[in-house]
Amino acid sequence: MHPGHAQRRSAAGSRGSSGTADRAADDAHSAGDGGSAGLPDVAGLLAIAVADIGGAERPGQVQMAAAVQRAIETGEHLAVQAGTGTGKSLAYLVPAARHAVTEQATVVVSTATIALQRQLIDRDLPRLAAALGPALGRAPVFAILKGRRNYLCLHRVKSGAPEDPAEVLFDPRTVSATGRQVERLHEWAAKTATGDRDELVPGVSEQAWRQVAVTARECIGAQRCPFGSRCFAEHARDEAGRADVVVTNHALLATRPSAGSGTRARRRRGYSTRSRTGASTSWPSR
Numbered sequence: 513m514h515p516g517h518a519q520r521r522s523a524a525g526s527r528g529s530s531g532t533a534d535r536a537a538d539d540a541h542s543a544g545d546g547g548s549a550g551l552p553d554v555a556g557l558l559a560i561a562v563a564d565i566g567g568a569e570r571p572g573q574v575q576m577a578a579a580v581q582r583a584i585e586t587g588e589h590l591a592v593q594a595g596t597g598t599g600k601s602l603a604y605l606v607p608a609a610r611h612a613v614t615e616q617a618t619v620v621v622s623t624a625t626i627a628l629q630r631q632l633i634d635r636d637l638p639r640l641a642a643a644l645g646p647a648l649g650r651a652p653v654f655a656i657l658k659g660r661r662n663y664l665c666l667h668r669v670k671s672g673a674p675e676d677p678a679e680v681l682f683d684p685r686t687v688s689a690t691g692r693q694v695e696r697l698h699e700w701a702a703k704t705a706t707g708d709r710d711e712l713v714p715g716v717s718e719q720a721w722r723q724v725a726v727t728a729r730e731c732i733g734a735q736r737c738p739f740g741s742r743c744f745a746e747h748a749r750d751e752a753g754r755a756d757v758v759v760t761n762h763a764l765l766a767t768r769p770s771a772g773s774g775t776r777a778r779r780r781r782g783y784s785t786r787s788r789t790g791a792s793t794s795w796p797s798r
Contacts, residue, residue: 551614552647554581558606564643567599576603584611601636605757609644609652612756620657620758622765629656632759655748655755659764663748664707665726666739669698673723693720707744 552560558577562569576592583590584607594600608619623629637654645651693716700712701724709721734740752758 551610551649554578554607554610557610557644557647558602560647561602561606561640561643562599565639570597570599573599573603576600577606580604581607581610584608601632602640605632605636605640606644608757609640610648613648613650613652618753618755618758620760620765622760622762624762626761629759629761637757637759652756653754654757654759655752657748657752657758657760657764658708660728660731660745661725662709663744664697664701664704664709664724665731666701666707666742666744667732667737668726669701669724670739690717690720690723693717694723697721697724704744706748 551557554577555574558574559569562573572594576594576598579590579592580603582588592600592603594603605621608621611617612619621632623632633654633656637652641651641654697712697716697720701707704711709715709725731737731745734743734746737743740746
């Protein structure tokens with residue numbers, strides 16, 4: 513969602529095989545155990561999600577989803593090793609989403625790579641939210657939480673970055689190119705809604721980005737900052753606090769074990785399950 517930044521998203525309406533997904537939802541509702549508040553159980557929700565993407569049931573995926581659900585219910589740790597094609601993402605996202613919605617909790621999914629973060633946020637979670645929305649009563653809300661330095665700092669944009677003594681050693685052509693990139697960043701600052709570096713296409717060099725971003729240590733704090741009410745990082749943390757599922761990375765989770773502070777009262781301490789893809793899922797203890 514670090515004082516981190518997040519983009520909060522939800523999905524309205526299902527894509528793909530909506531008719532098949534609707535039939536799966538009807539079957540899940542009528543099949544035995546409906547789970548909390550009469551909702552489909554994890555197996556039923558997984559069937560809905562798989563039907564929505566036009567997939568087929570995979571025993572390994574069903575077993576993993578059941579194991580994740582048991583770990584959530586018992587508060588125990590779970591390590592899962594599964595090969596390519598198992599459908600690991602859905603196997604942990606489905607029980608995570610169900611738990612978050614039914615328990616009014618925030619589940620944190622931590623990844624080892626940016627590529628997996630993007631896969632979850634741009635592909636898996638939007639489709640899952642759209643598919644499960646009707647069965648859960650509402651579409652789960654999800655967010656991505658990053659380190660503060662991944663977001664443009666309005667205070668630094670206005671006040672300027674400290675002069676870098678090393679710049680005198682740079683080739684003049686490099687300095688000139690950096691200057692053009694910084695100018696472009698200032699123009700982008702006036703129109704971006706998120707300040708998220710990943711949304712700037714094409715990107716800029718690290719040297720240029722340092723001119724408009726700060727680390728957590730460099731930040732003067734939202735209360736003292738004249739741009740605190742407009743801070744992209746603070747807004748993202750607030751958005752993550754209202755999300756059901758928050759995607760972040762292992763490094764941030766390790767350095768800020770209280771990253772759940774951005775999720776306020778919805779999350780206290782958590783347990784996790786990790787798969788060979790490098791993703792882990794945390795949820796509140798009971």
